[in-house]
Amino acid sequence: MQRPTLTFLGAAGTVTGSKFLFDTGGARLLVDCGMFQGEQVWRRRNWEPSPVDPASIDAVVLTHAHLDHCGWLPVLARDGFTGPVLCTPDTARLAAIVMRDAAHVQEADAEHAETHGFSKHSPALPLYRADDAERAVALLHPVDGPAPLPGGASVRLRSAGHILGSAFAELDLSGTRVMVSGDVGRPGHALLLPPQTPADADVVLVESTYGGRTHDDDAHESLVRAITTTAHRGGTVLIPAFAVDRTAVLLLTLAALEREERIPHLPVYVDSPMALRALEVYRDAIARHDPQIRPEIGTAEHLFAPRHLQLMSTREESEQLNRPDRTCIVISASGMATGGRVLHHLAAQLPDRRNTVVLTGFQVPGTRGWALAEGARQIKIHGRYVPVEADVVVAGGFSAHADADQLVAWLRAMAAPETAYVVHGEQSAADTFARRLGDELGWNAVVPRHHEKVLLPAADEHKAA
Template sequence: MTSLTFLGAAGTVTGSKFLVERGGHRILVDCGLFQGDARWRRRNWDPFPVNPASLSAVVLTHAHLDHCGYLPSLVREGFHGPVICTPGTAEVAAIVLRDAAHLQVEDALHAREGGYSRHDPPLPLFDAAAAERAIGLFRPSVGRLELPGDTTVTLYRAGHILGSAFAVLDQDGRRLLVSGDLGRQEHPLLLPPELPPAVETILVESTYGDRRHQPLDHARLARLISATAARGGVVLMPAFAIDRTAVLLHELTGLAHDRLIPRLPV
């Protein structure tokens, strides 16, 4: 008998962790940090609900911090199995975890210097050494892979960010699909998501499930940039470093090439 337990991304959209148990074997799909309000961030410090050493493997769908950022803490608490992911996710997640470790240490230092932490001394959730131990467990995979507990996992292209995938776990012919975050069909830089195989159960993200994505209004973006540049102003565009910034740079390059905006320093 197989059981599925939500250890994150329930009641909030971050901290994705899904525990699949069968025949005494435990597989964790995604291992993300809780982000956002303090009440959620504090959960990153809670003891993990099961013994991390009892996990046979972790499967990562992609490299965003809310899907991979708890890995260093999991390793520190005793996990030592393989972390299954695509080659692209292995490369991007290594960058993400090293950057997150740097920020954790920096934030703890600022809290100590500013005296605004309740802890003495304030500590990072994890440091660079913990991040490197987690990265050392990455096992980039393509195709069908055997896992403990008579389970196989296959990663299919999800089109969300570089290397992103949705995972299909097969146990005695019964299949569970975990979507991770899914991309759009018309992404300008990535291939669209692959068609999934037939499955019995689908666990699908719903972060934007209550709305429709609006198409990018190229003409409006060009008008706003051109009008601001004509006034001698600065256009500030907040964007996720992974994927969104690349898409914006691609768009700006195209607008400048088509002479819809002036050539500007970016």
């Protein structure tokens, strides 16, 4: 019997582009199909042909709806993949929103680049279009509980507590047990219950986004200081935020800080059509008492509602926020300033020292958000360099990722696997976390290389052992 193999097609040596290909001999199964983000060396890989014929892949398992886990599905579907994409019901709803929005943003950015002549290519092209996104959305197959996969395999998706619908995947490849963590959430997430406890596995793939760090618990205080200081000087607080989950958490936090009289009651604008659609999914989950939601949250009626909240849907409304006529808070996607409406706001507001930009999550190296966090004095937006005179505040404690201590505590419940592959982290973070798994848990922990292929233990080896 052929031994199963695993090939790391993404998220190996970098924090994005999650794609893990399992070949059992009877089927080819892909876990996650994400876009690369950050430095150009990685982003360029989004345009490379798949090293495996998409038509030869029998099924995809999707852990959650963030772009770096689902955003390459439209390319896979466009190029010949027609199998099911298994995911939780909430992930199916959110992934549809994310992929449609990604296609829209890419088409709009390509058009903008072509019109203003700053593209390196002519004509400027999007990575994929709206019809490619629709082709991928049609393949989403929600599952609730254990589900069969082609070739005699099966998968169970269990809550990872990262965003709504997020899961870690427990695969049974005809007797070989594999756990793929996806992104693991923090025990103290404002809306979601902590990740469930994983079962023992022969092989583990674990993320390491914060593999070399622990979270700063001062995030709320950082936000309070940024808002009060900016209000005193009559500026705007601009918060680039992920549309899925982070915007909801920020609105929940701002509403609580207002009730506690810790911040002034300012207009709060949410300028992201995708965030508005994602908020409706969260509200629905709360209203139907989704088991992922913390029971103390209560009803959805009074959530995400600072006193002067305004939801901006049109382009004209968005343009008004480039230079607001009053002190306010603007929340706009994307969270790492890689695209979307927030770029126009940054271009207009960064040169004004009255303003403040608050970064609320992990910033992938090579992104504009990372450059701002590292103290860049200019950043390039739409082909032009914009001076950075506004304050930049990093409130990393809003991240939805478990930190290194929390990841170790989560994995400690498992018996040692034959091998743990540390993925979805920058090289230094992954190396640090792999050493920690070896030192503290006694695990055989390896950081794989991009496109590396490894053998997995066969089922009969477990029986012999």
